[in-house]
Amino acid sequence: MDIKILGTGCPNCQRLEAHVRQAASDLGLTADIGKVTDIAQIMKYGVMRTPGLLIDGQVKMAGRVPTLDEVRRILETAGATPAGPAPAGAAPAGR
């Protein structure tokens, strides 16, 4: 699973990253967790509020720091539907 935190380094982005790392290790996921800090890149995903959470190229959440529980749920749902051939087009989309 490819997870990216969209954010320019504000305290909320760091809290989100901590939650994601914790949730991934709780669930025993092998995830590649990275960051996108370039504002032009962030905007390309259509995100106007930071921090944002990007999983396998899809924006899962933006504009707040979800609780650890919620992050676990997001990761579980995303893990259950692996980014195989299914979703038409790789265009980033909200839920």
Added chain:
Amino acid sequence: MLDWLADLITFRLLGLSPETRLAESVRYFLYDTAKVLLMLALIIYVVAVIRSFFPPERARRLLSGRSQFLGHVAAALLGIVTPFCSCSAVPLFIGFTEAGIPLGVTFSFLISSPMVNEVALILLWGLFGWRIALLYIATGVTVAIVAGVIIGRLHLEGWVEDYVYQIKMGETAEEVLTWPARHERALQFTTDLLKRIWPYVLVGIGIGAFIHGYAPQDFLVRFAGPANPLAVPVAVAIGVPLYSNAAGTIPIVQALMEKGLPMGTSLAFMMAVTALSLPEMVILRRVLKPRLIAVFVGIMTVTIIFVGYLFNAIL
């Protein structure tokens, strides 16, 4: 009920005798703290639920392709209901610009959003009554419209950092929320915000209570009354470094007004606290050239000082 509780603790539990300055301060502190914290919890929650209907993506859509004047009015009003923290000022600014929203209209939004915020409103309503809270909203929206129109008329688009115009924004679908999700998020937002601001509220009310009990009646009238024309600019100058800490400053302002600080001066002070914040300028520097920031700060300062004089004259 809160009155009774504050009386009970002050006079029975702590055994302070009425009519003393200490008892007066303690009672005032307990009463205001209980009232303000209760109101904060309730109203931050309600506002958070309302705001879940107005994501910035919707503000962006509503504002693009609107006529100039209506655009300013809509932007100032949307600034109130759109959830926005200054750390998102940069993506928001770029998103608005990219959608073709005029610079001045974007500024109307950026001004009203922090100025007319829920914490300031609750404190104004709880400590001063709904009339002053409404007056503050109306003035804040007017200031946002006027300052935005001026910035628009000056045609300063060239003073925005050039890279802003090159960014192309991707599309996202607007998130559809269920009521339980709105409730859950609003509750989380409320607890997060309260956890962050309660110490400031307590310190602010504490200082206010001290002033209430110990400062001589009308001591401010002597040097900060309507007779002193410098009082308003000085109040604004003091307000700027206290950035956006409405939670701590409003209880102090309430106590100062009780001691003779005029309404206009107080309003100007509170607007300087909420609308002109140093960290926000630093963040906006990433999209605005220094000249534009200077113009923005200048226009805001003049407008706020004008508001101060106006209300000192008519109230």
